Amino acid sequence: MKVNEIQIKGEKARSAATILATATTSIKNKALHRMASALRQHKNEIIAANALDLEAGKRDGLKESLFDRLLLTEDRIEAIAAAVEQIITLQDPVGVILNGQTRPNGLQISKVQVPLGVIGIIYEARPNVTVDAAALCLKAGNAALLRGGKSAFHSNMKLVEVLAKAVEESGLPVHSIQLVENTDRALAEEMMKANGLIDVLIPRGGAALIQSVVKNATVPVIETGVGNCHVYIDETADGNMAQDIAVNAKTQRPGVCNAIESLLVHEARAESLLPEILESMVKKGVEIRGCEKTCALFPKAKMAQESDWGEEFLSLILAVKIVPSLEAAIDHIRTYSSKHTEAIVTQNVTSAEKFLAEIDAAAVYVNASTRFTDGFEFGFGAEIGISTQKLHARGPMGLQALTSSKYIVRGNGQIRS
DSSP states (O other), X not given: OOOOHHHHHHHHHHHHHHHHTTOOHHHHHHHHHHHHHHHHHTHHHHHHHHHHHHHHHHHHTOOHHHHHHHOOOHHHHHHHHHHHHXXXXXXXXXXXXXXXXXXXXXXXXXXXXEEOOEEEEEEOSOHHHHHHHHHHHHHTTOEEXXXXXXXXXXXXXXXXXXXXXXXXXXXXXXXXXXXXXXOOHHHHHHHHTOTTTOSEEEEESOHHHHHHHHHHOSSOBOOBOOOOEEEEEOTTOOHHHHHHHHHHHHHSSTTSTTSEEEEEEEHHHHHHHHHHHHHHHHXXXXXXXXXXXXXXXXXXXXXXOGGGGGOOOOSSEEEEEEESSHHHHXXXXXXXXXSSEEEEEOSOHHHHHHHHHHOOSSEEEESSOGGGOSTTTTTSSSOSOEEOSSSSOOEEOOSGGGEEEEEEEXXXXXXXX
């Protein structure tokens, strides 16, 4: 008889979620502390498991942009453990009263935050997501059912083994954190339709994965988005600031969703600013794909194709366009943006406010790098993902996004006439 892994683990997750929903803050924080300590204690085993995935990735021709996401080092494990510890310091959202009132008939009505239940995460070559998701779900009183990609299989197996044991040692169910070990796509499809077992699905990965989940799932989905992000340099921008922000937003870590894929420059500043900015990009290995005016100003640029304006490269490739006005920049972003993160560099307050008001994205910046759209940088500890949808959650998703609410009504015998 074929073993149904999703059914079995889903039922165990539901059982664990019942206990987690009423777990005290102190016991959840104790589990998180043990999780962080266990990551450090077992770092050599984790790195050894990760090495198997890296070796397999090279053999299978894994994209270079995914290697950076897959790689685990001592420093990265320390950063992941530190993020878990930061979650300990955050307010427990469970039980927080959002609002309340007493009705004329004496009914006391309050709206209280509660866990979502069982959260399924479907993601690709990012073992750090395994820890972030597990820790955030646990603090918010949820069980986590994780389905990572084949490329991170050994890393995820070891991480979940370490984390689940730490949770069990703290007195919470070992099945609070589980990994779907079968990496066959059919298992992901089963998760998408596991109504009654999984309360919500969160996909993290490329556009193909996210759209597959959104289109095929019958379980409710929180859509995390592709990051086709822009920096627009306005005509009043400080030149040094513009260069620093653009270069950082593209090159600090190009394989992540909050790195920019396009640079827009007002035509009044293109001749004085653009060649130097693009030369700095090229020195860092960036391939420039520009509009006709960009190519004329910067001969090292290749002519951009229409498809480049909407592409999430996740690599050292940058699409560059010279625009005649702020309005043209806004129009371009509206046309091609994935509604993730957009930024303007300007010294004009009116231009900044117009950009903030008219750009529809999860995060909109004035005079700062897009690389800050991140749960840790926003003070959420780790993040479960960056939502680009408008229902339930938007932007970096921390503890608050992993809760729902219920109304608690207290009476003393009231009946409705």
